Amino acid sequence: MKLPLLLAALLAAGSALGQPVKIGELNSYKVFPAFLEPYRKGMELALEEINAAGGAAGRRLELVIRDDGGTPGDAVRVAEELISREKVDVLMGTFASHVGLAVSNLAAQRKILFVASEPLTDKLVWDNGNRYTFRLRPSTYMQTAMLVPEAAKLNKRRWAIVYPNYEYGQSATASFKKLLAAAQPGVQFVAEQAPPLGKIDAGAVVQALIDAKPDAIFSSLFAADLQKFVREGNTRGLFTGVAVFNLLAGEPEYLDPLKDETPQGWWVTGYPWQAITTSEHTKFRDAYRKRWNDYPRQGSVVGYAAVYTVATAVRRAGSADTEKLVEAMKGLEMQTPFGPIVWRALDHQSTMGAYVGQLARKGSEGSMVNWRFADGARFLPSDGEVKALRKE
Amino acid sequence: MSYASVLIQFLNGLASASSLFLIAAGLSLIFGVTRVVNFAHGSLFMLGMYLAVALAPGVGFWLAVPLAALAVGAFGAVAESLLLRRLYRAPELLQLLATFALVLVIKDFALWAWGPEDILGPRAPGLAGAVTIAGQRFPAYDLFLIALGPAVLGTLWFLLKRTRWGMLVRAATQDRDMASALGVNQKGLFTAVFGLGALLAGLGGALQIPREPATLGVDLQVISDAFVVVVVGGLGSIPGAFLAALLIGEIKSFCIGLGFSKLTLVAEFVVMAAVLVLRPWGLLGKVRAEVRGAGALEPPLRLPSRGALLGLAALFAALALLPALHAGYTLVLLTDVLLFALFAVSLHFIMGPGGLHSFGHAAYFGLGAYGAGLLVHKASASMGAALLAGPWLAALGAAAFGWFCVRLSGVYLAMLTLAFAQITWSIAFQWDAVTGGSNGIVGIWPSPWLSGKTAYYYLTLAACAAGIALLWRVLYSPFGYALRAGRDSPLRADAIGIDVRALQWAAFTFAGFFAGLAGALYAFSKGSISPETLSIPRSVDGLVMVLLGGIQTLTGPVWGAALLTWLQDAVARGVDYWRAVIGGVILALVLAFPQGAAGFLRERFAR
Numbered sequence: 001m002k003l004p005l006l007l008a009a010l011l012a013a014g015s016a017l018g019q020p021v022k023i024g025e026l027n028s029y030k031v032f033p034a035f036l037e038p039y040r041k042g043m044e045l046a047l048e049e050i051n052a053a054g055g056a057a058g059r060r061l062e063l064v065i066r067d068d069g070g071t072p073g074d075a076v077r078v079a080e081e082l083i084s085r086e087k088v089d090v091l092m093g094t095f096a097s098h099v100g101l102a103v104s105n106l107a108a109q110r111k112i113l114f115v116a117s118e119p120l121t122d123k124l125v126w127d128n129g130n131r132y133t134f135r136l137r138p139s140t141y142m143q144t145a146m147l148v149p150e151a152a153k154l155n156k157r158r159w160a161i162v163y164p165n166y167e168y169g170q171s172a173t174a175s176f177k178k179l180l181a182a183a184q185p186g187v188q189f190v191a192e193q194a195p196p197l198g199k200i201d202a203g204a205v206v207q208a209l210i211d212a213k214p215d216a217i218f219s220s221l222f223a224a225d226l227q228k229f230v231r232e233g234n235t236r237g238l239f240t241g242v243a244v245f246n247l248l249a250g251e252p253e254y255l256d257p258l259k260d261e262t263p264q265g266w267w268v269t270g271y272p273w274q275a276i277t278t279s280e281h282t283k284f285r286d287a288y289r290k291r292w293n294d295y296p297r298q299g300s301v302v303g304y305a306a307v308y309t310v311a312t313a314v315r316r317a318g319s320a321d322t323e324k325l326v327e328a329m330k331g332l333e334m335q336t337p338f339g340p341i342v343w344r345a346l347d348h349q350s351t352m353g354a355y356v357g358q359l360a361r362k363g364s365e366g367s368m369v370n371w372r373f374a375d376g377a378r379f380l381p382s383d384g385e386v387k388a389l390r391k392e
Numbered sequence: 393m394s395y396a397s398v399l400i401q402f403l404n405g406l407a408s409a410s411s412l413f414l415i416a417a418g419l420s421l422i423f424g425v426t427r428v429v430n431f432a433h434g435s436l437f438m439l440g441m442y443l444a445v446a447l448a449p450g451v452g453f454w455l456a457v458p459l460a461a462l463a464v465g466a467f468g469a470v471a472e473s474l475l476l477r478r479l480y481r482a483p484e485l486l487q488l489l490a491t492f493a494l495v496l497v498i499k500d501f502a503l504w505a506w507g508p509e510d511i512l513g514p515r516a517p518g519l520a521g522a523v524t525i526a527g528q529r530f531p532a533y534d535l536f537l538i539a540l541g542p543a544v545l546g547t548l549w550f551l552l553k554r555t556r557w558g559m560l561v562r563a564a565t566q567d568r569d570m571a572s573a574l575g576v577n578q579k580g581l582f583t584a585v586f587g588l589g590a591l592l593a594g595l596g597g598a599l600q601i602p603r604e605p606a607t608l609g610v611d612l613q614v615i616s617d618a619f620v621v622v623v624v625g626g627l628g629s630i631p632g633a634f635l636a637a638l639l640i641g642e643i644k645s646f647c648i649g650l651g652f653s654k655l656t657l658v659a660e661f662v663v664m665a666a667v668l669v670l671r672p673w674g675l676l677g678k679v680r681a682e683v684r685g686a687g688a689l690e691p692p693l694r695l696p697s698r699g700a701l702l703g704l705a706a707l708f709a710a711l712a713l714l715p716a717l718h719a720g721y722t723l724v725l726l727t728d729v730l731l732f733a734l735f736a737v738s739l740h741f742i743m744g745p746g747g748l749h750s751f752g753h754a755a756y757f758g759l760g761a762y763g764a765g766l767l768v769h770k771a772s773a774s775m776g777a778a779l780l781a782g783p784w785l786a787a788l789g790a791a792a793f794g795w796f797c798v799r800l801s802g803v804y805l806a807m808l809t810l811a812f813a814q815i816t817w818s819i820a821f822q823w824d825a826v827t828g829g830s831n832g833i834v835g836i837w838p839s840p841w842l843s844g845k846t847a848y849y850y851l852t853l854a855a856c857a858a859g860i861a862l863l864w865r866v867l868y869s870p871f872g873y874a875l876r877a878g879r880d881s882p883l884r885a886d887a888i889g890i891d892v893r894a895l896q897w898a899a900f901t902f903a904g905f906f907a908g909l910a911g912a913l914y915a916f917s918k919g920s921i922s923p924e925t926l927s928i929p930r931s932v933d934g935l936v937m938v939l940l941g942g943i944q945t946l947t948g949p950v951w952g953a954a955l956l957t958w959l960q961d962a963v964a965r966g967v968d969y970w971r972a973v974i975g976g977v978i979l980a981l982v983l984a985f986p987q988g989a990a991g992f993l994r995e996r997f998a999r
Contacts, residue, residue, distance in 0.1 A: 076920070
């Protein structure tokens, strides 16, 4: 850096000293508490660590947390409040896809950086991507793609699919069919069940799948739907001799409630927190357990990494100015409990990965075995396809 | 489908029918006697689930179920005697507001007591496995449930038809004023019926734990199903509820078996709409005796005094001057308040003076929003054109649905409006290519010259004030007087030559248009729309606003909208258990001012 620039940067930093960088975090804390309470704990841990180490670019970090009510309309109002009354420097958070898209749309209109931590929809960074929105978690497409190599390896012919009937389930299903058909020509999809989210009629769905006589099942069910499906499937013998792939089912939020029903041998994406021994993860897990007297969930990692993202971006930009932050986010490299990630300049998607493995049961506890880490960077479509989707 | 799988799907349908029946029976019983539309019935079901899950590890599943049911029954009896008993003399539907507040409080209580994670209960000891039927494995526990439904039906039948207590309940169901005049102790009867209904809900919940986890969202999922079953069967008819549960259970089961699983999203609402259009009192329902005396006849709406008009003008002037003083978030919040006020006033127009209780008014709010959004998105219309044309889609929808709705009355009408709203919601939710599916439509912003907060605030203020003024003005036109006459005495109105139905239909469409205008303004203020704008919670918000302000007053809905929107904003920001706080505030208001906030003020100063 040239000397005058350096001086200017120092002066700018000096004048802002004492003024915290405000992160406006909004999420559906009351609608999805199982995921978001650990998420909040992860955020607070990261915040304490960062501020204890002197903050970012000489400034403390401050979280302003709001409940977005779980609806796009309320979320937009809450985001407006964060922007105009709290004067936050960055927006962060959201859980459901439609809420994430609405806030991302507002961020582009009001020209403020939005770090979407959790929403999985592909549209957030592709079809509806914009300059101000960046997404942390591996998207629906990426997590589906992580399961496809194992699915193709088994070389099963007849596949049945079950998914919650809304955008996440629909796009997981569409991506899976496309990717598997490409990897394994001649594969057949013999049944498709799309129960309403949260209201699966598990007995009837399981029986319909049995009738289709599949060799393998791809499911994107989660939470209560997954638990009902697993119990009915176990009782009715759906899973005997059938390979099952289930997105997200290895995340502690969804795996732990299954207890002694945990189906053995399912291929899932998730987070085997007990077993990961990389130094960055051990450090995170120990700090988390010490701070909260509880083990980390998937949400904890997301919340923790999201706050670190903002801190790292502020450090790189040397300021909390929106346009500088957006430029700093492009290509930003940083460390997370899951290892190093890069924020792609191309589509603002981080390369955070997920763990792919099989479910196992020990006593009345479920866990993930045979797992490996799937680096997000390896499960994205080509740059050309992404550019076409982003219409840039 | 093979014969074996037809048989199994039939049994699956029977098992879900039994579960549905247990919840619906209690709701039907409570409504039949007390006329309370118990919104909290799903919450009682959820309490039953959580209590059973919590008790089962200690006392075992089979003891946990009756204990949980009894505890929920006791809770119901207490809630009735402490809360609802004070409200039977209040205007109709106010009890609904109180039970809605209970929903909020119970939800946060469950979160506080049992934590956020789903809890999967134990399997039922002795019935944990499967039996083989026609070569297929079928859960033994489901067979037990299939048998339990008719057993509960039989018990209730015996209780109602063969005991003295049952005779009193039936008398009160048929004509509670006459029963009371003959010396039946209403208080005790109401408490007992409410307790029994709650016990059935708790039992239904407790019995579900081997089939599904206890989750915090289950209350609202269950309540809409229960309402549908009760209404399809005929309000107050227990055998009707059983029949309806069978019908809906089997239809859903075979939708899934035949590969039309996406239809299950709205199957029950389609059934309900069809049944209500063909049989306006449900499958086994009877035409009800008129309720006498309960809630004195509404005083006629008087012309607002000069002072009141001046006050409203002053309020408008203050709102118009506000941006000069304050330009930040207050304007965003006030924009929301204004357009919800228009929404609430349009709902009040048909609910209060029109006497048409709509539980599905969000349909027209949402149609207006989608109308405007689609015009911008698909036809690249300008903002002005979209704002002017969007509400016409709402009016069109209201005209189409209203034609059916005005043929019914009371709760049946309310449920038909709800069914149409749910059908509209499911179309918006599933029709990806046009409506953007569950994600909705993103990127509907006002034209640049209006995109500032202040400019958009002025637009909303002008449009909403004009809309509200027009709706109020119409109430004092000959049309409005005729509408009120039709509500107060349809027979007499008919006799003097008023076509009550045509009038109500016109009012329904008119109100739909203004709900649509509010929706279109909402779409541009948020920049995006999703199926949520059409959903049940949005309709319920509208109801709460009208009831909170006072249904028998003119300006009540405006204050109700302001109060609820402000509460949601202020409390959600500062408090962790904000739902319980809002519920508590509503309860306090309901108990202190059963006539609504504005009704209270009027009563206070009218003397």
